[in-house]
Amino acid sequence: MGSRGATESYTGWPVIPDLSSELRFLVKEIPCGQVTTFGALAEALGDLAAARWVATQLAQWRDDPQETTNIPWFRVVRRNGDLAAGAIVQRQHQAERLVHEGITVSTSGRVDLAVLWNAFHTAQPLKALADWQHRVAPVAQCYADIEIPRVVAAVDLSYSSPTQAVAAYVAYDWNRAEVVHTATITLPVTFPYIPGYLTFREVPAMCQVIEHVRRQGRLAQVILVDGTGRLHPRRFGVAVAVGLMTQCSTIGVSKRRLCGQPSPGESSEECVSLWDQDERLGAQLRHPAFRQPLYVSPGFGLSIDRSIDIVQRVWQQHRLPEPQFEADKLSRALARRMHK
DNA sequence: GCGACAG
DNA sequence: ATCTTGTCGC
Numbered sequence: 001m002g003s004r005g006a007t008e009s010y011t012g013w014p015v016i017p018d019l020s021s022e023l024r025f026l027v028k029e030i031p032c033g034q035v036t037t038f039g040a041l042a043e044a045l046g047d048l049a050a051a052r053w054v055a056t057q058l059a060q061w062r063d064d065p066q067e068t069t070n071i072p073w074f075r076v077v078r079r080n081g082d083l084a085a086g087a088i089v090q091r092q093h094q095a096e097r098l099v100h101e102g103i104t105v106s107t108s109g110r111v112d113l114a115v116l117w118n119a120f121h122t123a124q125p126l127k128a129l130a131d132w133q134h135r136v137a138p139v140a141q142c143y144a145d146i147e148i149p150r151v152v153a154a155v156d157l158s159y160s161s162p163t164q165a166v167a168a169y170v171a172y173d174w175n176r177a178e179v180v181h182t183a184t185i186t187l188p189v190t191f192p193y194i195p196g197y198l199t200f201r202e203v204p205a206m207c208q209v210i211e212h213v214r215r216q217g218r219l220a221q222v223i224l225v226d227g228t229g230r231l232h233p234r235r236f237g238v239a240v241a242v243g244l245m246t247q248c249s250t251i252g253v254s255k256r257r258l259c260g261q262p263s264p265g266e267s268s269e270e271c272v273s274l275w276d277q278d279e280r281l282g283a284q285l286r287h288p289a290f291r292q293p294l295y296v297s298p299g300f301g302l303s304i305d306r307s308i309d310i311v312q313r314v315w316q317q318h319r320l321p322e323p324q325f326e327a328d329k330l331s332r333a334l335a336r337r338m339h340k
Numbered sequence: 341g342c343g344a345c346a347g
Numbered sequence: 348a349t350c351t352t353g354t355c356g357c
Contacts, residue, residue, distance in 0.1 A: 233345095255347095256347090
């Protein structure tokens, strides 16, 4: 079975676990005649936040003729005892499999969770990754603010298939309002999207396109990253990791909020600080032309306030700041072209 | 039914 | 993020 669980060195990037293999192993541990929950499996992986991914992965195996007979997906139900989500025929199938193993399923499609099985053997690989984030986050907290540079870049990812990422880099001159450099790369991606762990999914591709631009000698002084920076439960969003790995100044900019609460005292419409555990981590920005706000936090090498200055400078014509809008457009166009 | 956890 | 029909706005 090889090495299970995440191990890492103190200084470098951690070994990224193969979560699908880990989950497959755990599901196969559930004994005949027993049931468990998606959340229990997620906790066995090391974080309840993975529950949704566990559910979607099990549904995938359920619907895959190659996998469905090897993996007892039907022994996993929701926390309230309900059978897994899905079409009526699939829920019926799950009920039949459970009844066949001697488990009582009510007419409404619910099992008694008093018998929930939970004795997994696991190294909790996600917990190892979270510990690594906690430990490395303080290293990224030093900064020496630069002036707002003329050229601000952005990196963004699209997917040409569920396992193939397209990373785009776009450098934008806000004074002349034009794109001055672009680059793209493609890379296989296997780590799933789990809230709080986006770093381990998207940072390798982002760093690779940035290193490519560095070799071209065209690296901008600041890079906007789709996602969060310090505005993260462990202060280690994807923008922090990209900055740390590349030693570039980075800013996390997201369309939705991962964590942080607006400070009650502030009345400003266009900029409200976001706090978590009595710590100011970033800001919610509003643009008069757009309904939806933007969530901004430093990744690496910049203060919160300078990060805000820079994002406001390049946020003009679209819902996303111009460099990100262009990077999104570019990566999506290439991903679509590759899909054909 | 509601709230919700980046991409 | 991606998958998609119908819908809305410039």
